[in-house]
Structure formats: C-alpha cells, structure tokens
Amino acid sequence: MYTKESWTCIFLIICGMQSVCHCCDWIRHHYGLLSAEYLSLLDQMGGDITEQEAPVFFPESLYRRIELAEIKTRILTFHYEDKDRFRNETIYQITKLFDGNMKAVTWDKKKLDDFLNILECQFENLKSCVSPAKKPARRLKRYFKKLNRKVLRKMNYSAQAWELIGKETKHHLQRLDIF
Template sequence: MDGRKFLSLFIICSAQDFCEGCDWIQRGFRLVGGESLSLLSDMGGDITDDKVPVPFPKTLYRSIRNAEMDDKVKSLHEAIDQIIELFHGNLDAVTWNMEKVEHFLTLLHRQSRELEKCVSSASKYERRLDGYFRKLKNVLKQRKYDAHSWELIRKEVKRHLQRLDLISAAMKTPAN
C-alpha cells in the first residue's frame, strides 16, 4: 500500500473511530454472544424469576443504543469487561457446571479482546456502567456469595447480554 492510500485509510479510520478489526462486531460478536447466552442458560438450569435488588439500567441502554458508533462499541466492551469481573467473585456456593462457566468466561474474554481492537478510550457511559455493576458486586458481597445471589446475577447478566446483542445487531459497519 503506498503512502497516500495508507494516509487516506488512516484518516477515514480515525474520523470514524471504527475500522479494521471492528467489522468483527458484525461477523463474530453476535455469534459468540449467542453461544455465551446459551452457556449462561445451560450452566445452571432454569434462571430464577426472583427480583434482582438492583434495578436494571434500561435508560442507560436506551442511551447507548442511540449513541454514536464509537460510544456503542466502547460501551459493549465496558459491559463485557464488567460481566467478566463479576464472575471473578467467589463461586464456591454455586452448583453450576463449572466447565460451562469456564467456557462462558473464555467466550467473554474473546469478545473483550476483539472489541478492544476497536476502542481507543472509555465511553461517556463508563461511570454509569461501573456504578451499576458495583451495586451488583455489593449484592454478592452482602449475601456472602451465596447460591441464590449468584442466580440473581446470572439472571441479570442474561439481560445484559441480550441488550448487548440488540445493540450490536443495530450497528452497521462502514462500506468496504
């Protein structure tokens, strides 16, 4: 590639903050996300109907869905990283299939790595996402990481993964 073509590509990519590996969102994110959702459901049987003590951030996800492409990608990345961090808590009380839990986490780590290629900085929604997930972590700590609190977390993570899937489905990659 000659210098002018490279410079043009660099300028286009910089202006869009969305290039190269980011087309993975359309090719791979939803596929891996679907498998993650399936594993989340399968690893522990039926998901509880009990109410989660932390309200789901519907308005935050509405804002992210209507955000610029760059903030959408950054928010996908941040939410996946927050979910990964949640699952690094004490899992001793759960009766889940740990092989499926490990596979689930491996898929989340893959999504995070691929999205990281598209992200240059944090989104404007980072603090709100962080605050929400901190509240979920507090639920686990307050309940001493008991099996029921983990089931509530699993339920909530499923809702997040479903929202992330909807956001990624609505994203369009730039024309090649």
C-alpha cells in the first residue's frame, strides 16, 4: 500500500510527462487527479477553519463569465483556451499569495510543501496549454492583489490571515475544479 508521499511522487512524475502527451489531453486526463490531490492536502494541512469572511469580495462574476463561455462553446466556436487561461492565471495568482511571509502558519509543513509543489505542477502544465499572446484578466489580478493587501499585509501575515487565505484558496480551487 502506498503512503501519501508515494502518491505525491507519482503525481509529480505524471506532471513530468507533459512532453509525451498533448496539453489538452493532459487537462482531460491529469488535471482532475492533481486537483483532487491538492484539495485533499489543503484539508489535511491542519489549522482552524475560520468562519471569518474575507474583506475582498470573491470574483463570482469572473467565474460565471467563464462558465457562460463554456456553454457558448457548445453552441458557437468559442475557444476552450480562455477557460484554460483563466485556470492557469488563477493558480498562478494563488501561488503568488503563498510567496509571502509564512512564519505564523500553523499548517503541517510537509503537506504545505506538497500542496505548493502540486499547484506549481498544475501551473506549469496549464501554462504549456495556452498561448502567451493574450493578457491575463486584470480583474482577477486586482482581486488577488487586494486579497494580499487587505488580508495578509493588513493582518501582518498572522496565522489568522493565513487561515483566511487558505479558506479563499480552497473556494477558488473548488470552483476551478467544477469547470
């Protein structure tokens, strides 16, 4: 029977296989596996689940717009790449949030490292699936900058701030998983 560490290694090996298969195939066959793994790790990292709400409104309209674009794809010739670009940009912005001062974090460090490694793997693979021509959604970038400023910096990178970031991160990753 495999341990969690073995499964993490297996998933990271799958990430390295991106050059073997076409990126769209990678999304169909591997994105969900890694997504399930980092959502599981996020739950296992520990820490209190906060009831506090973030002082920055969740960008619900951006997610709805991408979901509507998916419906249009079936009717018109809307490009799937927009959805993949949105996924990639969201994961990139999440990884940037976790670059901050994490001294006060109460999470399991090993699980946190695994979580961040898998997130980075998702980002790298999704990045190879989208053309760099289009600029990322400015509203999404602004949302994450506000989250950084109004939660992490304003709360001095406290354990409570990181719990709030963890809650928001989970919400984003779950929404991305629905796509």
